[in-house]
Amino acid sequence: DRYVFEMEEVAIQLVEELSYDGVVKEKTSGRPKKSASS
Structure with missing residues (x-):
């Protein structure tokens, strides 16, 4: 149970990071970023 919960937490963090x-x-359109991994 605990392992699954932690995995869900990580997934949620990833989704929030991606949407952010x-x-x-969109706001800075074209400025260099810290982590350009796309």
Whole structure:
């Protein structure tokens, strides 16, 4: 149970990071970023 919960936490963090990254990209459109992994 605990392992599954931790995996879900990681997945949620990844989704939040990705959506936040998308918002930042839209706002700054074309500025260099810290982590360009796409």
